[in-house]
Amino acid sequence: MITEELLPCLQGIVPATIVTTTKDLMPNASIVSQVFPVDDTHVAISNQFFSKTFRNLQENPHAQVQVQHPEKFIPYLLNLKLVRIETSGDLFESMEMQLEAIASMTGMSDVFKLQSCYVFKILSIEDFRHAIEWN
Amino acid sequence: MITEELVEHFNGPMSTSIGTCNLDGIPNFARVWGVQIDDERKKMTIFLPEVVGKVAIVNLKENPKIAYNIADMANFQTRQYKGTVIEIRTATHEEFEIADEMCKNGLVPVGEFFGVDQANAWKNYIKTPLFAITFEVEEIYNQTPGKFAGTRLI
Numbered sequence A: 001m002i003t004e005e006l007l008p009c010l011q012g013i014v015p016a017t018i019v020t021t022t023k024d025l026m027p028n029a030s031i032v033s034q035v036f037p038v039d040d041t042h043v044a045i046s047n048q049f050f051s052k053t054f055r056n057l058q059e060n061p062h063a064q065v066q067v068q069h070p071e072k073f074i075p076y077l078l079n080l081k082l083v084r085i086e087t088s089g090d091l092f093e094s095m096e097m098q099l100e101a102i103a104s105m106t107g108m109s110d111v112f113k114l115q116s117c118y119v120f121k122i123l124s125i126e127d128f129r130h131a132i133e134w135n
Numbered sequence B: 001m002i003t004e005e006l007v008e009h010f011n012g013p014m015s016t017s018i019g020t021c022n023l024d025g026i027p028n029f030a031r032v033w034g035v036q037i038d039d040e041r042k043k044m045t046i047f048l049p050e051v052v053g054k055v056a057i058v059n060l061k062e063n064p065k066i067a068y069n070i071a072d073m074a075n076f077q078t079r080q081y082k083g084t085v086i087e088i089r090t091a092t093h094e095e096f097e098i099a100d101e102m103c104k105n106g107l108v109p110v111g112e113f114f115g116v117d118q119a120n121a122w123k124n125y126i127k128t129p130l131f132a133i134t135f136e137v138e139e140i141y142n143q144t145p146g147k148f149a150g151t152r153l154i
Helices: A054-059 A090-106 B003-013 B048-061 B093-105 B107-113 B116-123
Strands: A014-019 A025-031 A037-040 A042-047 A063-070 A075-086 A114-125 B014-021 B029-035 B041-051 B065-072 B078-088 B130-140
Touching: A014 A054, A014 B003, A014 B014, A014 B029, A025 A054, A025 B078, A025 B116, A037 A090, A042 A075, A042 A090, A054 A114, A063 B029, A090 A114, B003 B029, B003 B065, B014 B041, B014 B048, B014 B093, B029 B048, B029 B065, B029 B093, B041 B048, B041 B078, B041 B093, B048 B078, B048 B130, B065 B130, B093 B107, B093 B116, B093 B130, B107 B116
Parallel strands: none
Antiparallel strands: A014 A025, A014 A063, A025 B014, A037 A042, A042 A114, A063 A075, A075 A114, B014 B029, B014 B065, B029 B041, B041 B130, B065 B078, B078 B130
């Protein structure tokens, strides 16, 4: 499901935005530093601040994330469902390393500290290249 | 409710989006452009292109709760406004100009961070037909990365 075209969107170059919701249907939109490819059908999102996003996901595992191609700028929407949370291991270490690189690029080295990785199954992907008029 | 300090935040090169959800709790993201605040500073009107907003409009008709995220691309200062939608209508020509102005304000940082091609894509986001969505602000949060992220401001 994660195509070659989508992979550059998951390098943390263009910030992504995640939308989640409480069980009583109040949405929350938040910028996330990292949407990391786990395998062909899963991505992981870094939790640095124990924010509302991650509290919502305890109540409702559904999320939608916009990622953007860093060169072509094509937006994609990933429809996701939370499957597990990791706080150590290979995935955690890989994400921690990428997060350090992102923090260094954006001057956030003192701010970003990975707390946990939220692993999601990709339910579907929507390509929004039609939202941009291409010359 | 929306203080002078918060109003000043709207003047930079901004990236803005909304979150909505349907009655089954399935969330939706949509990029929006431009913002207007009423004289009493209790309501906001934002502008949603139909090309990215069809699901959001359907969601808002069944569940009027909305989250509006506004991030300054120059300094990462970010706020989130939450509230209840009270009106959805077609945007006027003047409102289209407000939406387009926000887009143009983002051209320099997008070009500097990502490149000329990306700035061209940013400029060419399709904005018509354009919906105007007005909501009553009920909660405001700090979302700037750091230890105060998630703090309720109002």
